[in-house]
Amino acid sequence: MSAxxxxxxAWAYLSKVVLGSCPPLAQLISAVGPEDAARAVRERDLSSFLDRRTSARAHLDTAARDLDLVEALGGRLVTPDDEEWPRWRLLAFDGLGAGRDDAGPLALWVLGQRRIDDLTARAIGIVGTRAATGYGEHVTAELAGDLAVEGWTIVSGAAFGIDGAAHRAALGVGGLTVAVLACGVDRAYPAGHGRLLQQIAGTGAVISEYPPGTTPARYRFLARNRLVAGLSDGVVVVEAGWRSGARNTASWARRLGRPVLAVPGPVTSAASTGCHRMIREGEARLVASAKDVVEEAGPMGVDGEQDGVSLARDLDALSGESLQVYDALPGSGSRGTRELSVESGVPIARVRALLPVLELDGFVGSDETGWFRR
Structure with missing residues (x-):
């Protein structure tokens, strides 16, 4: 690498040291820059907490090799310094909490030539069980294919079953899709999806917050789920068991203020018990077509039909703290963030994180007087 x-x-080194998100390190980088942060990690000139978090891997400096490897694969390391960093998407992680699991990624290793911010500007996450039924794969293909034709990027986790069906359907209609991995982008996981991942990278992107050489691990799959949710306008669960990774992704979507949608299955199907439970308990909205998905997760305020897919969206797409903040806005006029916090009962840090997301989704606007309803 050149000087x-x-x-x-420095970014590549820090990514290798922490293997995932690390809010205290991200704060240090924001304060002093990645090069000084990397020096502090190497010299262990850190707070006691951050030193404990980084000391075990501080001696591992394979940054040049990792960057060379990813470049040889046709990829790159995307950092918050870059214009293509999906900052609007990742804003929703701000204010969730101080824990490692509540934070956005430190950086993203990417295979594919398209900009990440462009790919995720209009995106739907589609997830579900690995043990998909014929019904589940059929419904997934219909949903993903129709959405991809309408210009939506399909985001999923490249697993067997529903994930793979969603990626293949998007590719099959010439659409865009993004695969988020729980390992390094140099590893095809699962191995049986090696060719599929190459196809995804050819037109869309394969993404991981983990540097090359990182192996899959259970906690990394759970961490991966938050990125599938965070990079999407909403998450659709097609088939999911009573306890499943897909429901974990849906839980992340709710925390991040994204609509959660679920496809009902046969009442006798064990593969759909998780979807039925989410619908019954109000954790997800029932959807049966791409039109339903766009109505719930698409842009607000556009009337009419486009090729049979409605572009309208109503307030039922909002839930939890997002709805509390929206409801705290006056019918006319505007309010500041502190007033919204008091009125809604949502902590001010969380209000500040949710408002840009609501603005991006078309629910609110802002001017010099504060925030107002659109």
Missing amino acids: HDRRLL
């Missing part, structure tokens, strides 16, 4: 790449080398 002018020292900043990127």
Whole structure:
């Protein structure tokens, strides 16, 4: 690597050291920059907490090799310094809490030539069980294919079953799809999806917050789920068992203020018990077509039909703290963030995180007087 790449080398080194998100390190980088942060980690010139978090891997500096490897695969490391960083999407993680699991990614390793912010500007996450039935794969293909034709990027986790069906359907209609991995992008996981991942990278993107060489692990799949939710306008669960990774993704979507949608299945199907439970308990809205999905997760305020897919959206797409903040806005006029916090009962840090997301989704606007309903 050339000398002018020292900043990127620092990012790659830090990504290797923490293997995932690390809010205290992200704060240090924001304060002093990645190069000084990398120096502090190497020299262990850190707070006691951050030193404990980084000391076990601080000696591992394979940054140049990792960057060379990803570049040889046709990829790159995307950091918050870059214009393509999906900052609007990831804003929803701000204010969730101080825990590692509540934070956005430190950086993203990417295979594919398209910009990440463009790919995720209009995206739907589709997830479900690995043990998909013929019914589940059929419904997934219909939903993903129709949405991809309408210009929506399909985001999923590249697993067997529903994930793979969603990716293949998007590719089959010439659409865009993004695979989020729980391992390094240099690893095809599952191995049986090696060719599929190559196809995804060819037109869309394969993404991971983990550097090359990182192996899959259970907690990394759970961490991966938050990125599938965070990079999407909403999450559709097609088939899911009573306890499943798909329901974990749906839980993340709710925390991040994203609509959660579920497809009903036969009442006798064990593969759909999780979907039925989410619908019954009000955790998800029932959807049966791409039109339903767009009505719930698409842009608000556009009337009419486009090729049979409605572009309208109503307030039922909002839930939890997002709905509390929206309801705290006056029917006319505007309110500041502190007033909204008091009125809604939502902590002010969380209000500040949710408002840009609501604005991006078309629910609210802002001017010099504060925030108002659209």
